[in-house]
Amino acid sequence: MTLLDVTSPGNVSVVLFFGTIGMLALTIGLIVFIIFHQRKVIRYQMKLQKMEQDQQKLLLNASIRLQEEERQRIAADLHDDAGPLLATARLYLNENLVNLDKTTQLQSIYNAKQIIDDTIQLIRNISHSLMPPTLKNFGLESAVNDLFQKISGSGSMNASSRFHDYRERLQAENELIIFRVIQELVNNILKHSNASFIHLTQNTSGNKFFIRLHHDGRGITQNDFNKLNKSNVGLGLKNIQSRLKVLHGKIFFEKDMSQTYYKVTIELVKEEEDKLQEQE
Amino acid sequence: MLVVTYLAYFAEILPIVFYLIFLKRNKGEGLWVIFLYCVLSLLTEGIYALTQEALVFSSFIAVQFGLFTYYFYSTFKAKRFKYIAVIGAVVFCVVAISIFSKEHFNWNVESLAAILVIIYCILSLYEQIRDPETMFVYHNKKFWVIIALFIYFSSTFFLYLYSTALSDEERHTYWVINNSFEILKNILFSVSFIMKKHEITPANMEYIDN
Numbered sequence: 001m002t003l004l005d006v007t008s009p010g011n012v013s014v015v016l017f018f019g020t021i022g023m024l025a026l027t028i029g030l031i032v033f034i035i036f037h038q039r040k041v042i043r044y045q046m047k048l049q050k051m052e053q054d055q056q057k058l059l060l061n062a063s064i065r066l067q068e069e070e071r072q073r074i075a076a077d078l079h080d081d082a083g084p085l086l087a088t089a090r091l092y093l094n095e096n097l098v099n100l101d102k103t104t105q106l107q108s109i110y111n112a113k114q115i116i117d118d119t120i121q122l123i124r125n126i127s128h129s130l131m132p133p134t135l136k137n138f139g140l141e142s143a144v145n146d147l148f149q150k151i152s153g154s155g156s157m158n159a160s161s162r163f164h165d166y167r168e169r170l171q172a173e174n175e176l177i178i179f180r181v182i183q184e185l186v187n188n189i190l191k192h193s194n195a196s197f198i199h200l201t202q203n204t205s206g207n208k209f210f211i212r213l214h215h216d217g218r219g220i221t222q223n224d225f226n227k228l229n230k231s232n233v234g235l236g237l238k239n240i241q242s243r244l245k246v247l248h249g250k251i252f253f254e255k256d257m258s259q260t261y262y263k264v265t266i267e268l269v270k271e272e273e274d275k276l277q278e279q280e
Numbered sequence: 281m282l283v284v285t286y287l288a289y290f291a292e293i294l295p296i297v298f299y300l301i302f303l304k305r306n307k308g309e310g311l312w313v314i315f316l317y318c319v320l321s322l323l324t325e326g327i328y329a330l331t332q333e334a335l336v337f338s339s340f341i342a343v344q345f346g347l348f349t350y351y352f353y354s355t356f357k358a359k360r361f362k363y364i365a366v367i368g369a370v371v372f373c374v375v376a377i378s379i380f381s382k383e384h385f386n387w388n389v390e391s392l393a394a395i396l397v398i399i400y401c402i403l404s405l406y407e408q409i410r411d412p413e414t415m416f417v418y419h420n421k422k423f424w425v426i427i428a429l430f431i432y433f434s435s436t437f438f439l440y441l442y443s444t445a446l447s448d449e450e451r452h453t454y455w456v457i458n459n460s461f462e463i464l465k466n467i468l469f470s471v472s473f474i475m476k477k478h479e480i481t482p483a484n485m486e487y488i489d490n
Binding site: 013015016019020023024026027028030031034035037038039041042 | 402405408409414415416417418427430431434435436437438439441442445446450454457
């Protein structure tokens with residue numbers, strides 16, 4: 001039975017009129033809905049894009065500020081330590097020109113030599129803080145072990161590290177980035193957590209590379225990390241985030257299952273490394 | 281009523297003229313199918329006025345549906361939608377052949393064609409809003425063609441459906457609906473042929489942002 005059969009002849013005009021109006025209203029309604037829905041979706045996408053841009057801006061600012069702080073630190077080290085040392089050495093050498101007494105001359109040359117040795121050591125320290133030689137020569141594993149030994153050696157904290165699967169070294173610049181992230185995390189733990197131990201483990205799973213840090217002090221969770229990342233404080237954390245962004249890596253802050261320890265996990269994709277190498 | 285009829289005839293020329301004027305803008309968009317439909321529609325009106333043969337009209341409906349199916353088939357991106365267009369064409373052929381008559385025009389065929397075109401239009405609009413490359417649907421030539429067909433066929437669907445039940449006089453009275461939406465359809469086709477291809481610019485982005 002069709003619609004036509006059930007419509008009485010007298011009602012055809014009414015059905016035709018309302019049917020046409022109804023169909024037209026539905027069609028126009030659908031078109032208007034599509035247009036507004038699409039605009040809504042685009043607005044939402046643009047909002048997301050803007051949020052991402054703001055986040056990137058924050059990270060960039062943090063990275064610039066950190067760079068400036070680093071420069072200021074180096075400038076201060078050179079000005080406050082190396083400067084006076086070299087000036088003193090110059091004084092001793094000047095005295096050497098004025099004073100003709102042989103013994104005094106030898107003494108002042110000896111003093112100048114001592115000061116120059118100190119200056120060399122100081123400059124070496126500055127250079128090592130910029131690029132640890134262990135990292136450059138022996139890789140991430142040795143550099144991290146070295147760092148942890150130094151921390152343990154200070155006696156304030158028990159620090160240990162274990163690399164389970166690090167037969168092939170990552171690219172030098174990527175190792176440096178990871179090392180800086182670890183340094184920053186360890187620094188934060190030392191400064192804020194009041195922990196008695198830090199333990200670092202490295203392992204891989206498939207094409208993923210993991211570094212996990214455990215400590216028993218006060219830590220932060222992922223929520224805290226996200227909040228700090230969006231605020232103007234937490235420069236070090238922003239720096240970690242921007243460094244990991246270069247490696248397309250992720251970082252997770254959480255409490256251990258036992259709720260006793262805080263855990264930080266750095267996750268990197270090994271393929272990214274290969275791709276980066278191919279691009280180069 | 282007579283004015284609307286003459287306006288409808290005049291409106292049929294508009295998309296043909298604009299397509300030819302802005303031939304360069306409409307290249308590579310598959311709009312030649314719509315242009316061909318407009319030309320055939322105009323020719324059919326002329327030939328039918330001279331011969332009064334139902335066969336002319338029946339043939340035109342079949343060719344018209346074939347052209348629309350081809351247009352949608354070539355513009356659909358999703359394979360499943362292409363299959364739907366093919367299935368629609370098969371269904372239409374089976375029904376049209378089974379109820380074909382040389383003597384009189386069967387309005388049910390036109391109703392079926394209208395339903396199928398409406399379905400194609402809905403699928404096409406759905407595909408457009410899901411397409412991440414489409415910034416604004418209304419900046420797309422295809423969008424205007426689709427809404428022209430969508431509005432025309434959904435508005436005239438009931439007219440075609442009840443045409444069999446109407447006397448010649450009644451049909452003549454109600455034919456103003458067809459003529460009115462024919463004008464709107466041709467205007468929308470013209471808009472599609474006239475409009476430039478839009479690109480996403482920062483100005484566009486700001487516009488949507490506000």
